[in-house]
Amino acid sequence: MKKLSKGFFFVFEGIDGSGKTTHLKYAKMALEREGFPVLATREPGGTVVAEKIRSLILEDTPVEKLCQEAELLLFLAARAQHVKNVVLPSVRSKNIVLCDRFLASTFAYQVYAQKVVNEAMFFLMNSLASYDLKPDFTFFFDVEVKEGLRRATKKREINRIDKKSIEFHQAVKKGFEGFFSKMPEDSWEKINTKNKFEKNKDKVIKRILEVITASR
Ligand SMILES: Nc1ncnc2c1ncn2[C@@H]1O[C@H](COP(=O)(O)OP(=O)(O)OP(=O)(O)O)[C@@H](O)[C@H]1O
Numbered sequence: 001m002k003k004l005s006k007g008f009f010f011v012f013e014g015i016d017g018s019g020k021t022t023h024l025k026y027a028k029m030a031l032e033r034e035g036f037p038v039l040a041t042r043e044p045g046g047t048v049v050a051e052k053i054r055s056l057i058l059e060d061t062p063v064e065k066l067c068q069e070a071e072l073l074l075f076l077a078a079r080a081q082h083v084k085n086v087v088l089p090s091v092r093s094k095n096i097v098l099c100d101r102f103l104a105s106t107f108a109y110q111v112y113a114q115k116v117v118n119e120a121m122f123f124l125m126n127s128l129a130s131y132d133l134k135p136d137f138t139f140f141f142d143v144e145v146k147e148g149l150r151r152a153t154k155k156r157e158i159n160r161i162d163k164k165s166i167e168f169h170q171a172v173k174k175g176f177e178g179f180f181s182k183m184p185e186d187s188w189e190k191i192n193t194k195n196k197f198e199k200n201k202d203k204v205i206k207r208i209l210e211v212i213t214a215s216r
């Protein structure tokens with residue numbers, strides 16, 4: 001096993017069906033083949049408690065609708081559990097952590113599209129939930145909204161958030177774009193997944209290896 005001098009936290013972001021999970025699984029396999037210690041995880045989820053919160057968020061309960069404020073707080077509660085119990089310990093143990101969704105998703109869905117709280121308040125709440133952990137690098141997978149939804153719903157069960165309108169999903173995409181436009185250029189990369197997976201898969205690995213080598 002290769003030893004790293006520090007741990008790394010890579011985040012995979014984008015709308016539904018943009019290719020996050022496909023790329024993350026491939027990256028895990030490729031990095032492990034190179035001998036690196038890798039942990040693949042996701043948000044909401046990644047711990048027993050946070051996975052329970054995920055079910056609560058995603059299930060469609062006809063009995064009682066989850067209000068938007070409670071939804072945001074649940075996402076952040078799941079993040080606190082996940083960051084404290086899984087991500088931080090794993091980064092401290094010098095692993096490469098690959099995480100499916102993180103801060104940008106909460107911003108795009110809950111802050112930009114649903115306008116649950118203003119940005120200043122959101123970033124304060126998030127700093128509590130994430131213990132101020134920042135990704136070393138974020139990949140933003142980009143695809144047309146309709147194509148993304150078509151891909152996503154073809155391969156898994158449709159959840160409460162998928163069922164929202166096209167306009168909602170378009171607003172989410174804009175939310176991601178706005179979020180990344182304010183981030184330092186060297187902290188993220190947009191991967192257009194209009195092309196076949198094969199065309200992009202090595203871009204992600206190449207960039208991960210560059211980030212690791214640059215700070216070794
Ligand atoms: N260029 C591409 N990159 C990644 N996936 C692609 C690409 N082209 C087509 N696909 C297909 O699109 C689907 C993308 O789904 P994937 O589960 O990776 O997306 P996701 O972003 O994780 O979605 P969700 O938000 O629903 O979890 C997969 O079935 C994959 O094979």
Ligand SMILES: [Mg+2]
Nearest residue numbers: 020021022100
């Ligand atoms: Mg996925």
